[in-house]
Amino acid sequence: MLDIRQPVIEELEAVDRLIVENLQSDVDLVENIGHYIVDAGGKRLRPLLALLAAKCAGPVQNSIPASANSTAMFAAVIEFIHTATLLHDDVVDLSALRRGRPTANAEFGNASSVLVGDFLYTRAFQLLVELGDMAIMRDMAATTNTIAAGEVLQLVRAGDPDTTEAQYMEVITRKTAILFASACYGAGVITQQSEPVLEALKQFGLNTGIAFQIFDDVLDYTGDPAEMGKNVGDDLSEGKPTLPLIHVLTTGNETQRRLVQHAIRAKTSENIDAIMVAVNDCGALEYAGKVAADYQQLALDALQVLPQNPSRDAMAEIARLATRRTS
Numbered sequence: 001m002l003d004i005r006q007p008v009i010e011e012l013e014a015v016d017r018l019i020v021e022n023l024q025s026d027v028d029l030v031e032n033i034g035h036y037i038v039d040a041g042g043k044r045l046r047p048l049l050a051l052l053a054a055k056c057a058g059p060v061q062n063s064i065p066a067s068a069n070s071t072a073m074f075a076a077v078i079e080f081i082h083t084a085t086l087l088h089d090d091v092v093d094l095s096a097l098r099r100g101r102p103t104a105n106a107e108f109g110n111a112s113s114v115l116v117g118d119f120l121y122t123r124a125f126q127l128l129v130e131l132g133d134m135a136i137m138r139d140m141a142a143t144t145n146t147i148a149a150g151e152v153l154q155l156v157r158a159g160d161p162d163t164t165e166a167q168y169m170e171v172i173t174r175k176t177a178i179l180f181a182s183a184c185y186g187a188g189v190i191t192q193q194s195e196p197v198l199e200a201l202k203q204f205g206l207n208t209g210i211a212f213q214i215f216d217d218v219l220d221y222t223g224d225p226a227e228m229g230k231n232v233g234d235d236l237s238e239g240k241p242t243l244p245l246i247h248v249l250t251t252g253n254e255t256q257r258r259l260v261q262h263a264i265r266a267k268t269s270e271n272i273d274a275i276m277v278a279v280n281d282c283g284a285l286e287y288a289g290k291v292a293a294d295y296q297q298l299a300l301d302a303l304q305v306l307p308q309n310p311s312r313d314a315m316a317e318i319a320r321l322a323t324r325r326t327s
Contacts, residue, residue: 001043004317007310008051014072015047019079022123029108033116037083037104046082046183047075049208049318053187053201056311070190073131077140078183080124085147085179087117092155093238136186143182150174159239161261165246169210177209200305204315207299211322214292217242218285219325221276236275239267243291245275247284256282292323 005012023034054071089095090103091110097103105113121144128137154171157163184205188198220235221244235242241249241264248260256278262268263275279285299319306312 004314004321005048007314008048008055011051011055011069011072011075012044012048014069015044015051015075015079018072018076018127022076022080022127025119029112030116030119033087033104033108033112034083034120036107037086038079040098040101044079045212045318046179047079049180049205049315050075050078050183050187052311052315052318053184053205054191056306056309056315070131071187073127074136074186074190075183077124077127077131078179078186080120080127081140081144081147082179084117084120084124085151085175087113087120088151091117092151095234097234131190133189135189139182139186139189143178146174146178150176150178154240157241159265159267161241161249161264163241163246165243165250168241168243168246172210172213173206176213177206180209180212181205196305200302204299204302204319207295207302208319208322211292211295211299211319214243214288214295215323215325217244218288218292220244221279221285233269233272233275236263236269236272237267239264243288244279244284247287248275248278248282251284252278252282289323296320296322 019038023031023038025031025034051071054074086098087104090098091105091113095103096106103113104116125137125140128140131137150171150173154175157167157171181202182205184201185198188201193201217235220233220242236245245260245264249257252260259271259274259278263271269275296319299322300316303312303316303319
């Protein structure tokens, strides 16, 4: 990740400064929870993609507020929206651990987490207004609406072992991949790129996001809890029919199918060891890994429209990272 960040290291520092500045509030709890989750770490992957996409596609050409660089401001917007979704996700999922420490809702309570998530959403749109680009504002409004609908759709699918692969793909596209797409697309809008370049950036982000989420679902069965910062089998405890489980349900024998069906319906990981055996015996992890690799390749193909430079190379490396990470 250090090598990937190198082309935009100064811009990332500017984003961090903007995040700290815009977490300020006269309500102490807002700052406390905001800093708690932002300071927890993470890859800052989405704002990083926005900065790389802007630098890869070309120089900023439009007029911007004198107080901040436009791409850094937009990247901060992306991180605020992502952070808000994490706060809301953890409340809905009743999660107790994220990035190796208690979630904000476990530390401060559900009500506080939801309301501070709302604060971050609204702060993001205050920054978008300051940025002053209607095309970006229109796209981000649609994106946040899509994410919210994706959250509801995931809630509807939770506990449903009849969820199909197509329905699973719809959830992860709405809930996760769309913000990757908007991060890259918005960066192209800021740098006033042509329609073919904007479409290429959007497709890169969308397919990278899908690959990342599918592989996240693989790591739920193969990852090291210490590295992932969450417990193996957490998705099963939330009744989420992820791609490895869907593959068992469509290709496994009757015993394996019944085992997974019960776990999803009951939202329990009590039989996690037996389910992990079934997942491996059915080749579910290999299958999900191949699907993730297919989307990864679509992302890499989209980059071919963009000029060759260190930022494009870093974007390609992020796409490759999707299927070869451990957390």
